[in-house]
């Protein structure tokens with residue numbers, strides 16, 4: 250990784266996600282949300298250009314995932330996060346909330362991004378949870 | 384340091400009277416450091432003439448820095464005279480790959496049936512080293528390598544000696560997927576490597592009109608090459624890796640367009656030229 254640029258793997262992933270209709274986030278090795286695409290912005294009710302990069306705690310505090318009572322889970326307690334930081338792919342169903350405080354049940358798939366020089370972060374895709382659409 | 388272009392063509396050698404002025408040899412740039420160390424950026428067919436021009440007896444090893452192993456960047460290796468002298472010492476640097484060592488990957492070319500000799504049969508002392516995406520020293524220069532957007536593992540190099548630096552990114556499509564204008568600096572492939580370089584040698588294989596039919600081929604349109612240099616605040620830009628279909632007359636017209644666009648971007652006049660075989664750049668090491 251260069252001193253001030255992002256690792257190429259994250260740059261390529263961002264370019265890929267930007268061209269997809271599937272809602273997706275890009276997380277860096279520290280857990281910071283460094284990008285999300287337009288489809289994700291639609292679900293969240295806020296475009297990436299408006300919110301910018303966000304540290305993990307700020308992110309979870311704002312968008313979740315939330316527990317059954319609507320309280321944000323701690324970043325450290327999210328199973329998908331644990332798996333991805335352990336360099337394993339993960340899939341889960343969870344509830345997130347938008348900037349307008351609407352709750353969405355979503356299915357989440359996360360894939361670690363591992364380059365020749367180590368772990369760089371993850372691509373996280375999410376879909377409306379089957380049965381919860383509409 | 385003194386840099387000299389020995390091959391500025393991309394993809395495949397393109398000899399003939401229509402390409403005689405810019406030259407038909409593929410990527411190769413010689414950089415002579417103040418302390419006499421010889422760096423060679425890529426080993427396209429231009430390295431053949433360089434090999435003939437270098438003194439037969441050299442003080443130290445020759446360092447060849449390969450950006451990647453596409454044919455137009457290694458094809459000259461087999462015809463590089465110093466590789467056939469028993470007293471030559473050659474260090475070849477190139478991108479690492481999880482699939483095979485640098486030596487094994489180069490040996491696929493320098494081996495039967497593509498080649499009459501094998502790497503191990505070369506009489507010179509040849510060694511291979513992975514160029515990690517970090518900094519290291521060669522002679523009096525600091526070398527930095529970084530991965531850039533192309534097809535397959537590909538590096539750009541930055542050579543810094545004293546107060547001067549030269550950045551070499553011959554194959555690069557930084558605007559793939561997202562326009563450069565929509566990206567912050569940290570999200571542009573190669574930009575940190577090129578930042579404030581006195582001389583930037585950068586891919587500009589396609590015109591803006593040609594680019595849409597070559598999206599994802601690993602090379603940028605002219606405007607992206609210019610925009611990349613502007614964002615990097617490069618002192619001078621040598622447009623490089625000319626398409627084999629581009630004749631001298633065509634490239635003359637590209638040069639005019641490049642100068643106009645550069646001026647529209649607010650760039651200083653005379654800072655952008657199209658690289659031609661024999662072109663030189665002198666970079667004083669003292670500020």
Ligand SMILES: [Zn+2]
Pocket residue numbers: 393394410453455456553554624
């Ligand atoms: Zn090339």
Ligand SMILES: [Zn+2]
Pocket residue numbers: 451453533534554601
């Ligand atoms: Zn190439």
